[in-house]
Amino acid sequence: MTKVSILQFPGTNCEYDTQYAFERLGAKTEILWHKDESIPSDTDLLVIAGGFSYGDYLRSGAIARFSPIMKAVEAYAKNGGKVLGICNGFQVLTEARLLPGALKRNESLHFLSKHHHLKVVNNDNIFLKELSNNDVVNIPIAHHDGNYFIDADGLKELEANNQILLKYSDAKGNILNPNGSVESIAGICNKEKNVFGLMPHPERAMESILGSEDGIKMLQGFFKA
Amino acid sequence: MKAIVNVSLKAGVLDSQGKAVHHALDSLHFNGVEDVRVGKQIILKLDETDKDKAMADVTKMCEELLANTVIEDYEIELV
Numbered sequence: 001m002t003k004v005s006i007l008q009f010p011g012t013n014c015e016y017d018t019q020y021a022f023e024r025l026g027a028k029t030e031i032l033w034h035k036d037e038s039i040p041s042d043t044d045l046l047v048i049a050g051g052f053s054y055g056d057y058l059r060s061g062a063i064a065r066f067s068p069i070m071k072a073v074e075a076y077a078k079n080g081g082k083v084l085g086i087c088n089g090f091q092v093l094t095e096a097r098l099l100p101g102a103l104k105r106n107e108s109l110h111f112l113s114k115h116h117h118l119k120v121v122n123n124d125n126i127f128l129k130e131l132s133n134n135d136v137v138n139i140p141i142a143h144h145d146g147n148y149f150i151d152a153d154g155l156k157e158l159e160a161n162n163q164i165l166l167k168y169s170d171a172k173g174n175i176l177n178p179n180g181s182v183e184s185i186a187g188i189c190n191k192e193k194n195v196f197g198l199m200p201h202p203e204r205a206m207e208s209i210l211g212s213e214d215g216i217k218m219l220q221g222f223f224k225a
Numbered sequence: 226m227k228a229i230v231n232v233s234l235k236a237g238v239l240d241s242q243g244k245a246v247h248h249a250l251d252s253l254h255f256n257g258v259e260d261v262r263v264g265k266q267i268i269l270k271l272d273e274t275d276k277d278k279a280m281a282d283v284t285k286m287c288e289e290l291l292a293n294t295v296i297e298d299y300e301i302e303l304v
Contacts, residue, residue: 102295
């Protein structure tokens with residue numbers, strides 16, 4: 001059985017939704033408090049859940065990055081362990097330099113909370129392998145600081161290594177830009193393809209009665225060999 | 226001694242808040258403003274008395290935490 005460990009900082013608020021989503025897919029889950037200093041050895045996937053860790057003080061994710069558990073997260077990622085950061089988790093991963101770039105205030109300065117379509121850009125990774133390139137999924141976004149920034153050299157590297165996972169689009173896959181992100185980027189991975197980050201919330205798209213179950217196809221990738 | 230740290234987005238990184246403030250100033254008819262950048266100021270009270278040491282310490286603080294050098298620049302003033 002797949003074991004998913006989910007990080008909880010003061011201010012995290014998506015840990016139980018994330019737990020529910022992964023349990024629905026048949027995983028065993030455990031929530032790890034940020035003061036823990038190790039990751040359970042049976043962990044197959046480590047998730048940094050969304051929310052507002054430390055009230056987003058200073059910068060989103062900046063303080064969480066120095067929590068005791070983060071040393072273990074860095075070691076886990078560097079050993080090839082699979083890490084997924086959703087929303088605030090993505091911000092924490094960029095602050096920790098486990099993913100390149102940074103997330104700035106949305107260009108409109110508005111907090112955006114709505115369903116948004118995303119286009120799959122690269123599926124040659126464990127996360128999105130259940131989807132095809134150019135597939136469109138409908139996933140909620142809920143963020144104030146989702147404006148992905150990377151410099152021109154960094155962008156070239158992301159493109160050359162197929163590290164761009166998802167871009168914001170309309171239902172037909174035409175690229176849109178709700179928050180000012182460079183190249184409309186909604187999610188990326190590291191060069192080694194074991195650390196993933198995205199602003200949208202697949203764990204909130206698990207049931208059609210709530211608007212979309214496209215999150216299932218995304219999160220399932222971690223379960224199938 | 227005190228360290229005053231000013232953190233702002235790097236030149237070339239779009240400052241949406243600065244743009245919005247600029248726009249608001251325009252609507253108030255303050256027409257002579259060429260550009261607006263919004264940043265933040267962090268004031269640290271230090272027990273260090275050696276200026277060079279203080280500068281080295283605060284620089285390290287900026288690099289590790291106070292600024293995100295991917296998108297931000299910082300300036301340190303010791304008083």
